[in-house]
Each structure stands twice: as C-alpha cells, then as structure tokens.
Amino acid sequence: MNVAMPASGVVPPSEEFVAQANVDLATYNAMYERSVTDPEGFWAEQAERLDWITRPTTIKNTCFDFGRVSIKWFEDGFLNVAVNCVDRHLATRGDQTAILFEPDDPEAPARHITYNELSDKVNRMANVLLSQGVMRGDRVVIYLPMIPEAAYAMLACARIGAIHSVVFAGFSPDALANRINDCGAKIVITADTAPRGGRRTALKSNTDAALLHCSDKVRCLVVKHTGDQTSWVDGRDVDLNYLMSHAAPDCPPRPMNAEDPLFILYTSGSTGKPKGVVHTSGGYLTYAALTHEVVFDYHEGDVYWCTADVGWVTGHTYIVYGPLANGATTVMFEGVPTYPDASRFWQVVEKHKVNQFYTAPTALRALMGQGDEFVEKCDLSSLRLLGTVGEPINPEAWNWYNEKVGQGRCPIVDTWWQTETGGHLLTPIPGAHATKPGSAMKPFFGVQTVVLDATTGEEITERPAEGVLALKDSWPGQMRTVWGDHERFEATYFQQYKGHYFSGDGCRADADGDLWITGRVDDVINVSGHRMGTAEVESALVAHHKVAEAAVVGYPHAVKGQGIYCYVTLMNDVEPSDELVKELRAWVRNEIGPIASPDLVQWAPGLPKTRSGKIMRRILRKIAENDYGALGDTSTLADPSVVDDLIENRKNRD
Ligand code: ATP
Ligand code: MG
Numbered sequence: 001m002n003v004a005m006p007a008s009g010v011v012p013p014s015e016e017f018v019a020q021a022n023v024d025l026a027t028y029n030a031m032y033e034r035s036v037t038d039p040e041g042f043w044a045e046q047a048e049r050l051d052w053i054t055r056p057t058t059i060k061n062t063c064f065d066f067g068r069v070s071i072k073w074f075e076d077g078f079l080n081v082a083v084n085c086v087d088r089h090l091a092t093r094g095d096q097t098a099i100l101f102e103p104d105d106p107e108a109p110a111r112h113i114t115y116n117e118l119s120d121k122v123n124r125m126a127n128v129l130l131s132q133g134v135m136r137g138d139r140v141v142i143y144l145p146m147i148p149e150a151a152y153a154m155l156a157c158a159r160i161g162a163i164h165s166v167v168f169a170g171f172s173p174d175a176l177a178n179r180i181n182d183c184g185a186k187i188v189i190t191a192d193t194a195p196r197g198g199r200r201t202a203l204k205s206n207t208d209a210a211l212l213h214c215s216d217k218v219r220c221l222v223v224k225h226t227g228d229q230t231s232w233v234d235g236r237d238v239d240l241n242y243l244m245s246h247a248a249p250d251c252p253p254r255p256m257n258a259e260d261p262l263f264i265l266y267t268s269g270s271t272g273k274p275k276g277v278v279h280t281s282g283g284y285l286t287y288a289a290l291t292h293e294v295v296f297d298y299h300e301g302d303v304y305w306c307t308a309d310v311g312w313v314t315g316h317t318y319i320v321y322g323p324l325a326n327g328a329t330t331v332m333f334e335g336v337p338t339y340p341d342a343s344r345f346w347q348v349v350e351k352h353k354v355n356q357f358y359t360a361p362t363a364l365r366a367l368m369g370q371g372d373e374f375v376e377k378c379d380l381s382s383l384r385l386l387g388t389v390g391e392p393i394n395p396e397a398w399n400w401y402n403e404k405v406g407q408g409r410c411p412i413v414d415t416w417w418q419t420e421t422g423g424h425l426l427t428p429i430p431g432a433h434a435t436k437p438g439s440a441m442k443p444f445f446g447v448q449t450v451v452l453d454a455t456t457g458e459e460i461t462e463r464p465a466e467g468v469l470a471l472k473d474s475w476p477g478q479m480r481t482v483w484g485d486h487e488r489f490e491a492t493y494f495q496q497y498k499g500h501y502f503s504g505d506g507c508r509a510d511a512d513g514d515l516w517i518t519g520r521v522d523d524v525i526n527v528s529g530h531r532m533g534t535a536e537v538e539s540a541l542v543a544h545h546k547v548a549e550a551a552v553v554g555y556p557h558a559v560k561g562q563g564i565y566c567y568v569t570l571m572n573d574v575e576p577s578d579e580l581v582k583e584l585r586a587w588v589r590n591e592i593g594p595i596a597s598p599d600l601v602q603w604a605p606g607l608p609k610t611r612s613g614k615i616m617r618r619i620l621r622k623i624a625e626n627d628y629g630a631l632g633d634t635s636t637l638a639d640p641s642v643v644d645d646l647i648e649n650r651k652n653r654d
Contacts, residue, residue: 021431073283136161145194168311173209258282276483287477292322346378362613422477525554
C-alpha cells in the first residue's frame with residue numbers, strides 16, 4: 001500500500017475521503033466564520049439537531065469577569081437528554097444496534113443492544129431509581145465497569161433529572177468514597193465483580209469499603225454481572241437486576257432546563273486534587289452531537305468505536321452521549337488492548353467491521369512496542385477514520401498508527417480537549433484539513449483560541465508563536481462550575497489571564513497557524529533561558545529504538561536554572577548502561593539541538609500514571625528535586641508502587 005506521506009510531513013486526506021466527507025474545506029471555513037461572527041445564529045441552528053420540549057429563545061448568556069463568571073446556553077429551553085439519545089430514534093431505528101457490547105473474554109458472544117432494548121432498560125432503571133427515592137437534582141454515583149448497564153444508568157439518571165457522577169471502576173475505595181462524599185450522592189450503582197484482561201476486580205467489596213467512610217444513608221444498587229459471590233448488607237444493598245425485571249418498562253421523561261446539571265465528573269488529577277466538573281444538558285448535548293458527527297465524519301449506519309472508559313469524559317461524550325444523540329452504533333469494550341494478546345483491538349475492529357476508531361497515544365505506544373505482526377494479521381479494511389486523545393501524540397506513534405492501522409488510507413484526528421471543555425476544541429476536520437503528525441491543528445466551530453505570552457498574558461498574534469493556550473469567549477459544551485466550589489472554578493480557569501479561559505496547556509502555533517500542544521504549562525522547562533515543552537524531549541527519546549517510554553521534567557540546576565531530568569523505560573530486551581546514557585544524550589542533541597541535551601537520565605521500570613494513562617509529572621518533578629515529603633494527591637495513580645521504586649533509585653544515584 002502506498003502511504004501518503006510527503007516529505008513536508010503534511011498528510012492530506014485522500015480524494016475518496018474528501019468526496020464522501022460531511023464537511024469539506026469550504027464548508028469548514030464558512031461554518032467556522034459564521035460560528036465566531038454570529039455565534040447566536042450558528043448555535044441556535046445547531047441546537048435544532050436536538051428535540052426540545054420548549055425551544056430556547058435565549059441562546060447565549062455569558063460573563064467572564066473574574067468574581068462573576070457565569071456561563072449559560074439555551075437557558076430558557078427545556079429538553080430531556082435521554083429522550084434525545086433514545087426515544088426519538090425508536091420510530092426510525094428501533095431495531096438498529098445502539099450499543100455493541102464486546103466482553104473482556106474474546107470467546108464470549110458480543111451483544112447487540114438495539115435502540116428498542118436500550119429504551120426498555122433505561123426506562124426500567126429510571127423507575128428503579130425513582131422507587132429508591134432518587135429525585136431531580138439528586139446525585140447518583142456510578143461505579144461500573146465497561147458494561148451496557150453503565151450507559152443505562154447514565155441515561156436513566158438523565159431521564160429523571162438526577163445528576164450522575166461516574167467513577168472509574170479501577171479506582172480504589174478511598175477515591176470512590178471521596179467522590180461519593182464530595183458530591184453528596186444518595187445512591188451508588190456498582191457491580192459484583194468486573195472482568196478485565198482476564199482478571200476480576202471486586203467492585204462490590206471496594207464499594208463496601210468505600211461506604212464505611214460515607215453517610216449510612218447511601219444506598220447501593222448492585223448489578224449481578226459475573227454472578228460472583230459478594231457480601232450483602234440488608235437494607236442498604238439492592239439487587240438491581242431483580243428490581244429492573246419487576247419495574248415498569250415506561251418512565252415518563254422529566255422535562256429539564258437546558259442549564260440543569262447532567263453530570264459531575266472528576267478530572268484525572270494529573271495536576272492536583274481532582275475537580276468535580278459540572279456539565280449541563282442542552283449545550284453539552286448539542287456540542288457532543290455536533291462534534292461527534294463532524295470530527296469523526298460519522299455517517300448513518302457506521303460502526304463507531306471509542307476505546308476510552310466511561311469513567312472519563314471521553315467515554316461520556318464519545319461513547320454515550322454524542323453517538324447516541326446521533327443514532328449511531330457505538331461499541332463498548334469491556335477489555336484491555338493486550339488481552340489475550342496485543343491484537344485484541346484489531347480483532348475487534350475486524351469482527352465488528354468498525355469504521356471509526358478512537359483511542360489514546362499511550363495505548364498506541366504500548367501496542368507499537370509489541371511488534372507489527374499483531375496488527376498486520378487482522379483485516380482492517382473497514383476502517384475509514386482514526387482518532388487520538390489524551391496527550392500529545394509523538395510523531396513516531398502517529399506514523400505507526402497511520403501506516404500500520406490506517407494503511408495510509410484513514411485521516412487521523414488528533415483531538416485536543418479536556419474534561420472541562422465537554423467536547424473537542426482543537427482537531428483537524430478530516431475531510432477539510434491536511435494533518436501534521438503531532439499537531440491538533442485547528443479550532444472547532446465556535447472555538448476561539450489565543451496564544452498568550454506565559455508571563456505577560458499578552459496575546460501573541462504573529463506566527464509562528466509559542467505560549468500558553470487560552471480560549472476567548474464560550475462554546476456550549478463548556479463546564480459551568482466546579483461542584484460546590486464556584487470560587488475554585490473561577491480561580492483555576494479565569495483568574496490567571498483576565499477574560500480568558502486558561503487551559504493549563506502550553507502550545508505552539510506554527511507558521512501556518514496550526515496548533516501543537518506542548519504539554520502542561522507546569523511541564524514547560526526553562527533551560528538557560530530557553531523555554532521547552534517536555535513533550536518534545538520525550539518525543540525525541542521514544543523515537544530511539546531502545547526506548548519504550550520516557551517522561552521528562554525540570555529540576556533546579558546551578559548553571560542553567562533548570563536542568564533536564566529524564567525518566568526512561570527501556571524496551572524489554574535492552575540492558576541499561578552508561579554507554580546508553582551517552583547514546584541517548586547524543587540522540588536527543590541530534591534530534592532537537594544541544595540545548596535539549598538530557599542532564600540526568602534515570603532508568604525507570606515503570607512511570608507513575610493516572611488510571612487514564614497520563615504520566616503524573618508533578619510526582620516525577622518532586623522526585624527529581626529530591627523532595628519526597630510532599631508528593632500531593634496520589635489517589636488516582638494506577639500503580640502507587642512505581643513511585644517507591646523511583647524514589648529508591650533516585651536516592652541510590654546521589
Ligand atoms: P487534572 O485536570 O485533574 O490535572 P487532567 O488534565 O489529566 O487532570 P483530563 O481532562 O482528562 O484531566 O485531561 C485533559 C488534558 O489532557 C489536557 O489539558 C491536555 O493536557 C491533555 N490532552 C488531551 N488531549 C490531548 C491531545 N490531543 N494532545 C495533547 N494533549 C492532550
Ligand atoms: Mg486538566
């Protein structure tokens with residue numbers, strides 16, 4: 001196969017792709033222009049993609065003055081989110097698969113849940129919640145694995161106007177208890193046990209442990225998923241399957257104001273204590289549906305797969321709400337990319353003839369390291385588009401994705417966004433833009449990005465430019481507040497750069513004006529007066545064939561101000577040596593320049609990551625600085641023991 005990869009590093013979409021795309025360049029330009037010159041007109045029209053009980057007449061009402069930040073979209077409109085994701089599809093596609101469930105065990109049959117069946121389940125679960133005393137505005141914590149019940153539960157809450165807060169099933173009892181308490185949940189919905197990668201997590205006993213630290217009024221609804229034995233507290237624990245089978249299959253949807261909260265979701269905690277991000281109904285769903293259709297070039301009948309977990313915002317917007325609002329078939333995968341082996345993703349693509357595939361760079365790097373035969377043996381001819389999210393993708397992984405998975409045929413949308421933004425903010429539009437490996441490219445409709453000077457806060461208008469990424473004005477999917485702490489909302493996002501939403505991320509605008517995320521602003525290092533994104537050094541390191549993963553942080557350096565400290569995980573069969581340190585130094589010097597030459601290299605068998613696969617550089621910074629006392633909130637770490645190992649090795653090197 002001929003891979004479209006001109007020397008310039010710019011990859012245009014194929015003519016075939018452009019010919020069938022929802023949005024081509026002329027359309028993008030016209031729609032973008034309209035979205036920023038006439039946002040009210042643009043978004044009033046876009047809101048028409050939803051079914052409203054009362055159509056909004058006031059489209060946008062926002063204030064960004066620090067101390068008075070208030071964001072409202074469609075504020076006099078009424079709708080029900082579950083009706084938009086389920087009921088309104090029944091007449092035309094009741095028998096179409098809504099959720100295609102692929103279990104952890106590859107031998108177990110996949111399940112095709114039609115829109116009719118989804119409706120039945122959501123209505124029953126909504127009635128169960130009502131019977132448990134859940135009322136409009138009450139919080140329901142959902143601590144479920146990647147099973148259809150997670151989507152039913154989210155939509156059941158939406159149907160009755162309860163606010164859900166999904167907690168990733170990989171979290172510990174402590175992390176679960178913190179979230180139940182922070183949002184004051186009345187109910188937690190969990191399952192007996194959760195199979196993942198052939199192992200089982202005892203979710204119910206985790207919940208038991210969590211509830212020891214919560215009000216004794218919190219009830220626990222249990223999905224019997226595996227049938228494994230669990231403990232049972234009479235009066236508190238409720239068998240959800242049993243109640244659902246006895247509940248009425250119709251539950252009148254509650255008309256909700258567009259600005260009523262739909263959910264609270266806690267951020268990953270990469271940079272500090274997780275924040276309870278609040279999203280509301282009308283604006284969020286409009287934005288989710290539009291981005292899903294445009295960015296993934298979704299067409300009627302497509303099989304769409306986002307591999308994220310419903311515990312992350314990506315799972316909310318791009319497994320559940322966006323696809324279902326559009327009447328799509330959305331794949332829900334219970335397992336992991338490497339079980340039973342590193343071909344699982346590709347086998348699922350082959351089996352279900354997936355058209356759009358959306359995953360994270362961390363998964364791609366892990367799979368890339370296992371060798372090409374796992375992907376080459378599968379038939380991936382159904383794929384039309386690929387996407388990534390979660391962190392900057394290094395060009396090495398991008399090229400592998402393009403060549404091996406997309407076979408040079410599928411545009412890659414590198415989507416930059418955050419829990420806070422509700423949906424994509426930066427991304428190439430696949431039928432409109434040529435892509436550049438590692439660049440999130442262009443703002444989505446209604447999104448007005450600015451590059452600010454990190455110290456003065458002045459907007460930098462010339463190109464190329466480097467600075468921090470901020471947003472002017474609002475878009476409908478924007479978060480409205482931090483649950484219970486509006487001041488923290490204002491202080492975190494609106495205080496630093498007056499009148500702007502500050503993303504916390506650094507970026508570079510190239511000569512064409514295309515945007516490259518350089519990582520967290522906290523992760524920018526200043527070496528002898530040169531500002532450098534740590535992502536760039538990491539990207540250079542992992543491009544070396546002996547390096548599997550790398551994390552780079554700054555540390556105090558007597559001469560340079562900050563030195564470059566590299567944590568390097570080597571490929572399985574590579575032995576660490578002083579020679580290799582020299583080799584890597586020379587390599588990075590060669591790739592980026594002498595200024596980026598690593599000062600210290602520490603071999604790291606593992607890196608501290610959040611459960612969503614993001615490296616917690618704040619912890620690595622502390623270790624590099626020899627400051628082990630104040631590591632901060634580590635409750636969202638996937639494997640805390642990694643940190644002890646790193647500290648041990650750090651101590652040994654001094
Ligand atoms: P916390 O805010 O608690 O520290 P978090 O920022 O990791 O957690 P998320 O909202 O899940 O929580 O992640 C959003 C961040 O992920 C962005 O701010 C950005 O740093 C990174 N990110 C997401 N997508 C991309 C992408 N395509 N390219 C580069 N970075 C990305
Ligand atoms: Mg963040």
